[in-house]
Amino acid sequence: xxxxxxxxxxxxxxxxxxxxxxxxxxxxxxxxxxxxxxxxxxxxxxxxxxxxxxxxxxxxxxxxxxxxxxxxxxxxxxxxxxxxxxxxxxxxxxxxxxxxxxxxxxxxxxxxxxxxxxxxxxxxxxxxxxxxxxxxxxxxxxxxxxxxxxxxxxxxxxxxxxxxxxxxxxxxxxxxxxxxxxxxxxxxxxxxxxxxxxxxxxxxxxxxxxxxxxxxxxxxxxxxxxxxxxxxxxxxxxxxxxxxxxxxxxxxxxxxxxxxxxxxxxxxxxxxxxxxxxxxxxxxxxxxxxxxxx
Amino acid sequence: xxxxxxxxxxxxxxxxxxxxxxxxxxxxxxxxxxxxxxxxxxxxxxxxxxxxxxxxxxxxxxxxxxxxxxxxxxxxxxxxxxxxxxxxxxxxxxxxxxxxxxxxxxxxxxxxxxxxxxxxxxxxxxxxxxxxxxxxxxxxxxxxxxxxxxxxxxxxxxxxxxxxxxxxxxxxxxxxxxxxxxxxxxxxxxxxxxxxxxxxxxxxxxxxxxxxxxxxxxxxxxxxxx
Ligand SMILES: Nc1ncnc2c1ncn2[C@@H]1O[C@H](COP(=O)(O)OP(=O)(O)OP(=O)(O)O)[C@@H](O)[C@H]1O
Ligand SMILES: [Mg+2]
Numbered sequence: 001x002x003x004x005x006x007x008x009x010x011x012x013x014x015x016x017x018x019x020x021x022x023x024x025x026x027x028x029x030x031x032x033x034x035x036x037x038x039x040x041x042x043x044x045x046x047x048x049x050x051x052x053x054x055x056x057x058x059x060x061x062x063x064x065x066x067x068x069x070x071x072x073x074x075x076x077x078x079x080x081x082x083x084x085x086x087x088x089x090x091x092x093x094x095x096x097x098x099x100x101x102x103x104x105x106x107x108x109x110x111x112x113x114x115x116x117x118x119x120x121x122x123x124x125x126x127x128x129x130x131x132x133x134x135x136x137x138x139x140x141x142x143x144x145x146x147x148x149x150x151x152x153x154x155x156x157x158x159x160x161x162x163x164x165x166x167x168x169x170x171x172x173x174x175x176x177x178x179x180x181x182x183x184x185x186x187x188x189x190x191x192x193x194x195x196x197x198x199x200x201x202x203x204x205x206x207x208x209x210x211x212x213x214x215x216x217x218x219x220x221x222x223x224x225x226x227x228x229x230x231x232x233x234x235x236x237x238x239x240x241x242x243x244x245x246x247x248x249x250x251x252x253x254x255x256x257x258x259x260x261x262x263x264x265x266x267x268x269x270x271x272x273x274x275x276x277x278x279x280x281x282x283x284x285x286x287x288x289x290x291x292x293x294x
Numbered sequence: 295x296x297x298x299x300x301x302x303x304x305x306x307x308x309x310x311x312x313x314x315x316x317x318x319x320x321x322x323x324x325x326x327x328x329x330x331x332x333x334x335x336x337x338x339x340x341x342x343x344x345x346x347x348x349x350x351x352x353x354x355x356x357x358x359x360x361x362x363x364x365x366x367x368x369x370x371x372x373x374x375x376x377x378x379x380x381x382x383x384x385x386x387x388x389x390x391x392x393x394x395x396x397x398x399x400x401x402x403x404x405x406x407x408x409x410x411x412x413x414x415x416x417x418x419x420x421x422x423x424x425x426x427x428x429x430x431x432x433x434x435x436x437x438x439x440x441x442x443x444x445x446x447x448x449x450x451x452x453x454x455x456x457x458x459x460x461x462x463x464x465x466x467x468x469x470x471x472x473x474x475x476x477x478x479x480x481x482x483x484x485x486x487x488x489x490x491x492x493x494x495x496x497x498x499x500x501x502x503x504x505x506x507x508x509x510x511x512x513x514x515x516x517x518x519x520x
Contacts, residue, residue, distance in 0.1 A: 005405055016387075205383050208345070209444065210373040211400040212366070 013219035014226065021195045025227060028184075028191040032231025032280060033238075035180040036273050040239040042173035043269045048247075048260050049166040055258045062127040062138065065151040070123065078148055079125055087138065089128045096121045107255060122150060181280060188227060188284030192220055196292045203293075213293050220289040221282055228281020232274045239270065295320055296342065296452065296483065301351035303337055303507075311337040313507045315351070319485065319500075321451070324478045326494050327487040328518060329504040335487035336380070338504065339454045342485070343377050344368050356451060373401055376445030376482075378455040382437050384429040384444075390416070391425040394444045401448060415443040419473060435466035442470070446477055453477060455486040459493065471497060494518040 018025050066075060075093060082091045100119040104112050129135060135154060142152055196203070206216050243266070247259050260266060298317035304310050311334045319325055327335050340346045341353060344360060353360040358371055384393050394415055398408045416422050419439040429437055438458060445453055455474065459467035471493050478484045488494065494501060494517065501516030502509070511520060 006402065009399055202385055205385060206396070206400065207369070208343075208372070208377065208379075208383060209397040209400055210369045212369040215369075215400060 010218050010222055014222040017195045017199060017219055017223050018226070020198050021191065024191045024194050025223075028188050028227045029231045029234070031184045031187045032228055032277055033234040035177075035184045035280075036232050036235035036277055037238050038180055039177050039276065040235055040269060040273045042170070042177060043272065044239065044243065044266060046166065046170055046173065047266065047269065049162060049169065051260055052257050053162045053166060061129070062135070062142070062152060062154045064125045064127065064142065064149050065121075065153070066123045066125065067148060067150050068122055070148060072123075074148075075123060075125070078145075082125070082127060085141075087130055089130045091128075092126045094124045094126060096123050099124060110255060181276075184231075184280055185284045185287075188224055188281055189288040191227065192224055192285045192288035193292065195223065196220065196289060216293065217286075217289045221285050224281040224283075224285025224288075225278055226281070228277040228279070228284070229274065230277075231281070232277020235277070236270045236273055239273070295354075295356060296485070297352075297354040299352040299354070301341065301348050301353055303334075303341060303346065304349045311507050312341070312504070315504075315509050317502070317509065317512075319483065321483055322478070322481050324475065324484045324499045325486070326499055326501045326516075327485060327504070328489070328494060328501060329510070331489075332506075333504045334507045335504060336456055337507075339377070339456050339485065339487060342452070343375060343454060344371065369400075373448060374451050376448075376450040376453040378438070378441050378445050378453070378458050380456040380460060382429070382441045384437060384440055386429055389426050389428055390421060390432070390440050393429065393440055394447050397444050397447055403448075411447050412443075415447040418446070418476075419443045435462045435470070438462065438466075438470060439473075442473065442477075446482070449480075450482065452483045452485070455484065455488075457487055457489065459488065459490050464492065467493060468496075491518040 066078075070078075072095075079091050079093055082088055096119055099121045103121070127138075129138060139152060139154065142149060203216055240263075244263060247261060250257075251259055251261060296317065296319040298315045301312060301315045301317075302310065303312040315338070327338065329335055337346065341348055341360075342355060344363070348361065355371075356374065358374075360371075363371055385396065388396065391412060394412045395408050398411060403411070413422070416425060419442050421436065421439050421443065424432065424436065429440065432440070438461075442458070453474070458470050458474070462470065467490060474484055474486065475497065498515045498517070501511065501513045501518070503511040503513075503516075503520075513520075
């Protein structure tokens with residue numbers, strides 16, 4: 001029998017099997033879908049937090065907002081002093097007008113101009129360090145200039161906190177996912193077992209007319225695969241439908257955080273979800289039919 | 295060729311269904327297997343078909359030494375042997391045509407050849423007109439004929455028949471046996487377990503009688519009663 005004929009035959013056998021245990025197959029598809037929606041959500045959230053952490057961490061410079069009463073003269077002197085300190089790579093002066101224009105440009109969609117008339121920003125200095133782990137002692141050192149410096153802002157600490165949060169989320173997420181994957185495996189194993197039982201007599205007759213175990217297994221494996229891929233398809237559809245509305249809402253409310261708005265950069269997650277579905281389904285079917293056929 | 299060398303079959307419960315059987319059946323022979331109920335006829339056929347394994351002794355079927363076959367090889371071995379089951383063993387949710395075709399699908403035969411061979415087999419048993427019927431829509435004799443068509447559709451070297459006329463009226467029984475002699479004429483060894491005195495005496499062939507698991511008689515052109 002040529003490949004295509006064999007495939008048609010097995011597909012036909014598969015659909016006979018699915019028709020005979022319709023309800024159980026439906027339940028199995030739903031379970032896989034729910035599992036994979038949760039899996040997908042965690043991956044999507046994790047990807048976004050990862051992006052945010054990266055964004056924050058990549059700004060490993062210290063920004064000093066200076067007191068309003070500082071003259072340009074004083075600032076230049078302070079800047080030279082800082083530059084001579086070991087561990088500091090560079091110090092850049094940002095005057096308040098430049099800073100204000102940059103900010104307005106960057107968040108042009110917020111239209112600051114409409115409700116803020118006067119530039120609220122002070123002059124500032126941006127310090128770049130040679131090594132990122134110098135940041136803590138450097139902050140400590142800078143704090144003594146509290147007559148010159150109004151506020152010190154740096155990303156490292158925030159990045160660390162976000163990273164801890166992300167680690168927690170993924171630990172929690174992955175344990176939940178493992179649990180869910182196990183339970184959907186369990187349900188698939190039992191669904192397929194049910195179709196095996198329904199077709200028990202038929203399997204016996206197949207063996208009597210010379211069917212190999214592999215031949216008997218194939219329709220059940222296809223059944224598992226179809227259940228898995230259908231569940232995964234539903235999960236991906238739900239994720240795609242839900243992602244854009246949620247993220248555009250978040251972007252509006254938290255404009256400073258760099259959420260992933262370019263949806264296509266998440267396609268690898270959807271691919272992974274589809275693959276997981278196919279694997280869960282096929283492996284579940286394999287476990288079930290192998291046990292039954294011995 | 296079918297060959298039994300000191301074959302004993304004890305079922306798991308300890309019952310000795312066959313004891314020390316020695317037997318040789320050459321190719322293309324037609325053999326009746328007779329004996330009272332519980333004598334071990336079905337057991338003997340099941341041993342050849344490898345539904346059961348011998349407890350001791352050696353069974354050799356053509357080039358196969360059965361005790362040496364692995365589970366993976368059994369399906370391939372079975373394709374050389376047709377079996378007509380006492381209880382038909384048809385797939386209830388499949389048509390006559392599909393039931394017969396199934397035995398060929400299992401062997402990965404091409405669709406064109408499947409059509410040819412199934413049509414031929416159904417024609418031979420006289421069921422060409424009922425291809426699309428389901429087994430439950432047919433009489434016992436007709437179901438027996440599907441079973442025969444399925445057993446011979448891949449032209450096996452050996453055909454095992456377990457009481458093929460068991461539930462049939464005399465006329466249909468004769469029809470089935472004539473069919474079997476026809477199949478035998480096309481170079482198929484036939485081993486037929488039966489209780490049917492009329493047939494055994496009416497179409498004389500070699501008779502092998504078992505009784506309580508022991509080979510009681512082996513007679514060329516024998517009769518039902520000695
Ligand atoms: N699976 C089994 N386990 C235990 N004992 C069995 C099993 N199958 C058959 N037997 C016993 O083996 C003996 C022979 O059985 P077998 O079916 O071979 O008889 P038979 O000659 O075909 O009888 P019949 O003419 O009634 O079909 C019987 O006494 C039966 O009870
Ligand atoms: Mg019997």
